Amino acid sequence: MKLPKARELVEAIKALIVGPYTSKFPYKPHVPYKSFRGQPKYDPDKCVGCLACEQVCPAEAIGHEDITDGGEAKRVMYHYTDTCIFCGTCELACIADNEGIKLSNDWELAFFDRKTESFETIDKELQLCEICGEVIACKDHLRWISERIGELSFSSPTLYYSKLKELGVIDENIVSALRDSGRSDRFKILCARCRRETTLT
Amino acid sequence: MAKSVIPIGPWHPLQEEPEFFTLTVDGETVVDMDVSIGYNHRGIEKLSEMKSFDQATFVIERICGICSTSHPFAYTRAVEDVIPVEVPDRAKYIRTIIAETERIHSHLLWLGLAGHFLGYNTIYHWVWKLREEILDVCEILTGNRNNYAIFKPGGVRRDFNMDDIPLVLRKIDGIIPTVDRLKKAILDDPVLHARLKGIGILTKEEVIDYSALGPTARASGVAKDVRKDAPYGAYDRVDWDMIVTENGDVFDKVVVRVLETYESIKIVKTCIAELPGGEIDLNIKDIPPGEGIGAHEAPRGETFHYIRSDGTNRPARHKVRAPTFMNLPTYKATVIGETISYATIILAAIDPCYCCTERMAVRDVEGKRLFGGPDLVKLSQEKTARMKREMGMP
Ligand code: SF4
Ligand code: SF4
Numbered sequence: 001m002k003l004p005k006a007r008e009l010v011e012a013i014k015a016l017i018v019g020p021y022t023s024k025f026p027y028k029p030h031v032p033y034k035s036f037r038g039q040p041k042y043d044p045d046k047c048v049g050c051l052a053c054e055q056v057c058p059a060e061a062i063g064h065e066d067i068t069d070g071g072e073a074k075r076v077m078y079h080y081t082d083t084c085i086f087c088g089t090c091e092l093a094c095i096a097d098n099e100g101i102k103l104s105n106d107w108e109l110a111f112f113d114r115k116t117e118s119f120e121t122i123d124k125e126l127q128l129c130e131i132c133g134e135v136i137a138c139k140d141h142l143r144w145i146s147e148r149i150g151e152l153s154f155s156s157p158t159l160y161y162s163k164l165k166e167l168g169v170i171d172e173n174i175v176s177a178l179r180d181s182g183r184s185d186r187f188k189i190l191c192a193r194c195r196r197e198t199t200l201t
Numbered sequence: 202m203a204k205s206v207i208p209i210g211p212w213h214p215l216q217e218e219p220e221f222f223t224l225t226v227d228g229e230t231v232v233d234m235d236v237s238i239g240y241n242h243r244g245i246e247k248l249s250e251m252k253s254f255d256q257a258t259f260v261i262e263r264i265c266g267i268c269s270t271s272h273p274f275a276y277t278r279a280v281e282d283v284i285p286v287e288v289p290d291r292a293k294y295i296r297t298i299i300a301e302t303e304r305i306h307s308h309l310l311w312l313g314l315a316g317h318f319l320g321y322n323t324i325y326h327w328v329w330k331l332r333e334e335i336l337d338v339c340e341i342l343t344g345n346r347n348n349y350a351i352f353k354p355g356g357v358r359r360d361f362n363m364d365d366i367p368l369v370l371r372k373i374d375g376i377i378p379t380v381d382r383l384k385k386a387i388l389d390d391p392v393l394h395a396r397l398k399g400i401g402i403l404t405k406e407e408v409i410d411y412s413a414l415g416p417t418a419r420a421s422g423v424a425k426d427v428r429k430d431a432p433y434g435a436y437d438r439v440d441w442d443m444i445v446t447e448n449g450d451v452f453d454k455v456v457v458r459v460l461e462t463y464e465s466i467k468i469v470k471t472c473i474a475e476l477p478g479g480e481i482d483l484n485i486k487d488i489p490p491g492e493g494i495g496a497h498e499a500p501r502g503e504t505f506h507y508i509r510s511d512g513t514n515r516p517a518r519h520k521v522r523a524p525t526f527m528n529l530p531t532y533k534a535t536v537i538g539e540t541i542s543y544a545t546i547i548l549a550a551i552d553p554c555y556c557c558t559e560r561m562a563v564r565d566v567e568g569k570r571l572f573g574g575p576d577l578v579k580l581s582q583e584k585t586a587r588m589k590r591e592m593g594m595p
Contacts (some may be wrong), residue, residue, distance in 0.1 A: 001482035007386050008323055021330050032335070035362060058256035087259055087350040092358060103344075 009131045034103055039106040040079060042122040045157050048098030049075050049124035049138030055092035060151070062101075066135050073126040081109050082118040108146060127162065127171055129191035131198075136191050139165070158189045170179060203286065207541065215318055220555045221465045226352045229540040232533060239570065241556045246519050253514045254280055254354050254488055259504075262348050264521065265557040267310060270296075271499030272506070272557075273352035274520065278495030279508040280354035280516075283488055288434075290482040291355035298472045299342065299349055300497065301465040307500035308458040308465075309536045310550045312387070315455065318546050319396055327383060332487045334376050341372075356482030372491060374464060376566070378463075380466075384459050397452035400549035401535040404449055411531045415502025416457045417551045421449035426477040427498040434585055445476060451550045463517065488514070499524055523557040549579040572591040 015021075023030060032038070054062040054077075061084035079101070086103065094100040111117035124138040129167045131197035136142070146153035151158035185198045210221035219240035249257040262269045274296060274358040282406065288296075309332040336346040342361055343349035351357050368384045370444025387393060403413065407422045418425055424445045428436040444460040446453040490512040496505045502524030509518040522574055528551040535547050563571040573582070589595075 007382060011323075011327065011382075021333070033341050033365075035344045056256070058259040084202065084347070085259060085348070085350075087348075088344070088359070089255075089259075089350075098354060121404065138427055 037088055037103045038103050039104050039109055040090055040101050041102050042097055044122040046096045048096050048140040048144045050141045052093050052095050053101050056089045056093040059085045069128045073128050075124045075160050077122050078119045080119045129194050131186040131194040134191040157187050160188050190195050214368045218555045230308045231536050231539055231544055234536050238555050238559055242559045249519045250516050258352055266347050266553055267307050270300045271349045271497050274497040275495040275504045277352050277354045279493045279506040281583050282493030282495055283491045283508055283510050288308055288356050290477045291479050292481045293477050294435045294472045295357045298469050301468045302335055302339050304464050304465045306332050318549050324547050331376055331379050338369050338372050341369055355485035360481050383555050399453045401550055402450045402544050403526040403531055407534045408546055412527050414527045414532050416454055417528045418451040419445045420457045422447040423485045427496050428502045439468050441468050451546055454550050523556045525558040
């Protein structure tokens with residue numbers, strides 16, 4: 001009868017000496033283990049804006065918006081903190097050596113205003129079709145492809161002009177005023193539809 | 202004889218899940234009871250059919266916060282059964298390790314809650330403190346305390362960081378003395394003996410009649426465990442024992458769970474020691490049309506998943522059966538005849554998980570339940586007859 005209670009007594013005395021098991025949070029910050037899966041963060045320099053992460057995300061926590069008016073052409077990548085389930089699928093699928101978006105150790109994600117604070121964004125420059133002004137892809141993405149496929153990229157003006165732009169040989173992101181959708185347009189950066197049209201004429 | 206009805210629910214104050222018990226009592230004794238669930242239908246099966254095979258794993262993981270490995274384990278096995286493929290050895294071991302750490306924390310969680318139900322809050326706090334260590338192990342290995350996001354059809358998503366393994370082993374070894382002490386504290390406690398022994402007895406025949414599963418069945422002397430009966434993962438490569446006791450009362454269910462914690466610790470340690478190298482993922486690209494089933498011994502019993510694929514990247518049909526679905530009806534055998542004060546712990550003894558069980562709820566606009574048990578049986582018989590006709594069977 002006495003023995004079991006003695007065990008609890010020992011535990012109680014130990015607790016008196018050691019102190020409470022619970023931490024002093026929020027007065028003392030909580031440091032998670034290194035492997036903890038927290039808020040995914042974009043790296044604007046590594047990310048090429050390919051949207052692979054958006055496709056695989058099971059919680060639809062990644063979105064994007066292509067802005068092409070007002071003289072700029074950019075893709076805004078959104079990561080929604082409130083819908084993210086921190087599964088890491090985006091990181092595993094990222095084509096930029098899994099470094100475009102990476103899970104961090106950041107877990108304190110409380111915010112006040114859902115409309116303005118529940119997401120993080122990065123901007124990526126877009127490449128527009130020089131004939132119709134359609135979005136082709138992010139400039140970094142085209143460069144990424146041309147690097148991957150090496151000399152094969154010379155078979156596509158869109159790809160090797162993207163490469164040339166990096167070297168500063170040509171730089172503008174203009175939609176041509178002159179268009180004949182014929183021979184002279186073939187050596188332009190074109191979207192798939194215009195490429196087909198120019199090739200067929 | 203005047204009988205009164207005691208309602209418990211629809212929000213159970215202790216189990217903290219939506220369910221509704223109606224106990225018909227005669228004086229102190231329960232003479233009849235009914236359970237009504239369906240308050241938390243989440244449409245998981247439909248959701249999973251809207252996601253790709255890979256993405257569905259995460260929905261499945263959220264069927265249960267405690268069994269967040271068991272459901273994906275059964276689901277991935279079902280998908281692998283469609284193809285069919287064998288996952289790489291390392292993935293098998295990793296899956297087994299996660300599944301067993303989950304069993305440890307789930308059993309500890311239940312032990313704590315059982316203490317809480319009995320008003321023995323010392324056990325509750327003690328066990329839940331211990332459980333934190335195991336949750337830390339889960340966090341170190343997978344990146345989170347629950348919802349491990351590590352299963353995927355064809356293998357596992359992430360490999361262990363081998364630098365963390367010594368810390369994991371230290372933590373697991375660290376809890377063994379406390380589990381020992383806990384075991385003694387629970388198994389010798391005169392109050393617990395008085396309150397749990399001979400209470401809510403489920404006989405072997407009843408287990409077989411109700412097809413009860415998991416620790417509920419094993420406490421009544423029915424040796425069934427998917428891990429032994431149809432081994433998968435690394436369960437046939439490591440040495441462990443199935444815990445079976447004979448009495449079938451609540452106390453034996455406690456004993457089974459305490460002793461299973463030891464077996465799980467043993468499995469985790471052996472698996473970590475023998476962790477083979479190599480690939481962790483098959484990188485499955487296509488799932489052919491077909492059907493597959495997958496089962497896993499969750500902490501509460503066998504969980505079962507059925508997948509039908511039509512060759513697209515989404516499941517055409519996904520059926521989930523959580524272990525509580527089979528264990529719930531045993532209340533009829535265990536609660537009736539006991540007093541109300543015992544009913545609380547008996548209702549908790551199967552380690553129920555109502556939200557995970559809820560697959561279907563049909564209600565009219567007033568909230569009245571449309572299909573009761575007999576209706577469902579009738580529907581099922583009609584469907585069988587229709588299928589037989591369509592298949593040209595006699
Ligand atoms: S961690 Fe998962 S849920 Fe969050 S953004 Fe990445 S893929 Fe989506
Ligand atoms: S590069 Fe990576 S982070 Fe950037 S859009 Fe593609 S997948 Fe997402």
